[in-house]
Amino acid sequence: MSVRPATSEDIPELVRLRQILADRMAMDGSFPVDDTWSESYADSLTERIGSSDTAVYVVDAPDGRLASCGIGLIFDRFPGPGLPDGRYGYIQGMTTDPGHRRLGYGRAVMTALMAWYRARDIRRIDLHATPEAAPLYQEMGFTADGYPSLTWRSLS
Numbered sequence: 001m002s003v004r005p006a007t008s009e010d011i012p013e014l015v016r017l018r019q020i021l022a023d024r025m026a027m028d029g030s031f032p033v034d035d036t037w038s039e040s041y042a043d044s045l046t047e048r049i050g051s052s053d054t055a056v057y058v059v060d061a062p063d064g065r066l067a068s069c070g071i072g073l074i075f076d077r078f079p080g081p082g083l084p085d086g087r088y089g090y091i092q093g094m095t096t097d098p099g100h101r102r103l104g105y106g107r108a109v110m111t112a113l114m115a116w117y118r119a120r121d122i123r124r125i126d127l128h129a130t131p132e133a134a135p136l137y138q139e140m141g142f143t144a145d146g147y148p149s150l151t152w153r154s155l156s
């Protein structure tokens with residue numbers, strides 16, 4: 001198994017894997033799924049793959065599809081006591097196809113993302129986890145930061 005950077009040719013598979021994650025998150029009842037998201041997601045991937053603030057890593061499955069993927073983003077906000085340069089990371093879309101789980105693919109993608117962040121001296125990385133994935137992230141050093149994660153969504 002090897003992890004590689006995604007290319008534009010991977011976008012249909014990245015959308016497929018993101019749908020798997022969206023379906024899982026919808027099971028919790030707290031994640032509204034909009035029917036038009038996939039085209040916007042594909043457009044965003046087209047724009048951001050290869051940019052300096054985005055890393056998209058994948059693992060190929062033997063059948064020619066993608067087995068696993070993850071996206072790392074770097075954002076800027078105002079510097080503060082715990083974030084002296086204002087830059088922080090967010091990991092999004094970590095997904096492993098159900099037929100390829102428990103084989104270390106997600107861990108391999110996370111390891112590649114963490115190396116990418118370390119090479120850019122990113123000192124804070126946030127993510128949201130499903131209950132099934134939380135143990136992996138905790139093993140890699142992710143912890144609750146003491147503040148609740150709150151979200152506002154427009155109802156219209």
